[in-house]
Amino acid sequence: MVVLAQTDLRLDANALDYVLVAFYFVLVLGIGLVARRSISTSLDFLLSGRSLPAWVTGLAFISANLGAIELIGMTANGAQYGIPTAHYYWIGAVPAMVFLGIVMMPFYYGSKARSVPEFLYLRFNRTTQRVQAVVFALASLLIAGVNLFALGLVLEALLGWPQSVAIPVAALVVLSYTFLGGLSAAIYNEVLQFFVILALLIPVTLAGLARVGGYSGLVEKITAGPNGAEALSAWPGSTLTEIANPFLSVFGIVFGLGFVLSFGYWTTNFAEVQRALSAKNMNSGRMTPIIGAFPKTLVPLVIVIPGMVAGVLIPQLVTVKAGGASDVTYNNALSLLMKEVLPNGVLGVAIAGLLAAFMAGMAANISSFNTVFTYDIWQDWVRPGREDGYYLRVGRAVTVGGCVIAIFTAYLAGSFSNLMDYIQALASFFNAPLFAIFIFGLFYKKLSGTGGWTGLLSGVASAVIVDILVRVGVFAISSQAGSFLGASAAFIVGCVVAFTVSQFTPSKTDAELSGLTWATSNKEQRGQGAVAAADAGWYKNPVIMGTLVLVLTLVLYIIWW
């Protein structure tokens, strides 16, 4: 019997590291206090009074997605698969973000809707709004809990804090700044987090590369290892998709990831769209996802590459890659690399960055949850017609309630680890049919209200059915291919049902749909009108900047073909 030596995951943080982390927390709470000064209405609290400049909302747009699950998961994928991981950042995000900015944002922002469900009310009907609001609210709380639980795990492993302490403390920090400063505090902290996360990733990447002899040293070591050639080029990405046929693998990446999953997530997920809706004017709203797309194309350089370095530098991960037994998993790649290459000092900054990433994810869930709950469930449904101060108080109370429930879902996620996977899968299923009725409703004005919500529900049902069939083994495909298939099925079924039902149910009149569909909007409403003087200049033009970032993505693809 072979006894494996226990791997010590604990980071050797010293007092100075903790001081650096503490200073970060002081600033985070300070931002909450400062942001509080500008809150007098529910719109200030829940949508930042629609006052933020584009660079702020653009970086928050990326940061809301750059949570810790993403950091840990994508460095793990980098260690396991190498360069193909970048598909999640390039084809899996950039085209959708550019499309959101150029085509969809004029309709979102121009409608003055305060949330995605409210837009669904304007375009479809109350039922569609309520179905989406309830599902989104539930999913946000569950995912906030998953984020919190993951944070508890990491704090326990890296710093030795017991989970029963780490989870409530982290929830309390997120609660205090979102309670005080509302969405502004959440967004300001997301921008701060973006830079602190970079201050974690860049030194880890540089030091890691220095240890393996630069990028050429890394290439040499990876080529010598298992699946060496596949790990160094993006296409066909068979190791990532687990689809052996190269053509089908490329098709899965382009249609499944690049179209259905990516457009579903980036263009309809309110936690993202909310950042653009809080921009100060239409042009800033349109620039938000496009400004966010620039860091999105570059960030894999400091996420995927350190993952690849960890895969050849950390002995336990080398063992895992070779198929041997070890007590670590790929999910330990980032923390093991931090421990291996960072001296005290930078280590403290890096720990602050990691904690920042956790709070970013959870704060995005909480701040979008309280907007949807307050406006779509409370004001438009349960208790309409009160004065604004009442809804501001509801927004604050819901923030507290949301954090408390997230603590419970965190413990729930901890007790049933499979449940956690399933919640994340389920949440991603909901995006595909939502995107289906969204995009269909944008270009087909006869899509009716009843068609909207039946399409939504049947799309979700078909995704769940495909998922179950994959899990019980009726379809013998990998879970990755299964999620592409499930999302595609949801998209197609959603469109077909919405179209069929619309043939028998009345749709809204052209006057009611003004500015909500392509056919019933004028050039100004589509964002093709004259440019305001303040928005002149190529760097404020969504079409030019959107094209630039697509070209940048293409160049990166050519480099790592």
Add this chain to the structure above:
Amino acid sequence: MSDRNDVAARPPLSAILFDLRSVIGLLFVVYGVVLTILGIIGETPDELAKAGGLALNLWTGLAMLLGGVIFYVWAFMKPPMPPQPDEVAEVAEDGPPHKGH
């Protein structure tokens, strides 16, 4: 918002210091100074070996210091302007028009 300034007037110093760019600047300058000092008083051979020979604290510190100063310069060069009255009026307080219930 009773103390709304004239649009052309320079905003008060407190508005600049509490601007998001200054907060990021503060974080980066403080981190930068601490790491640079750590780097100057010397990294042990062990620490240098960890980062493959890079003086990681020193370089990260200097880079963060530079980044922090750039954020401060930006905040002072283009200070946050108080919202103009017509912009404030444009913001609807109760969402889109509700077409019946």
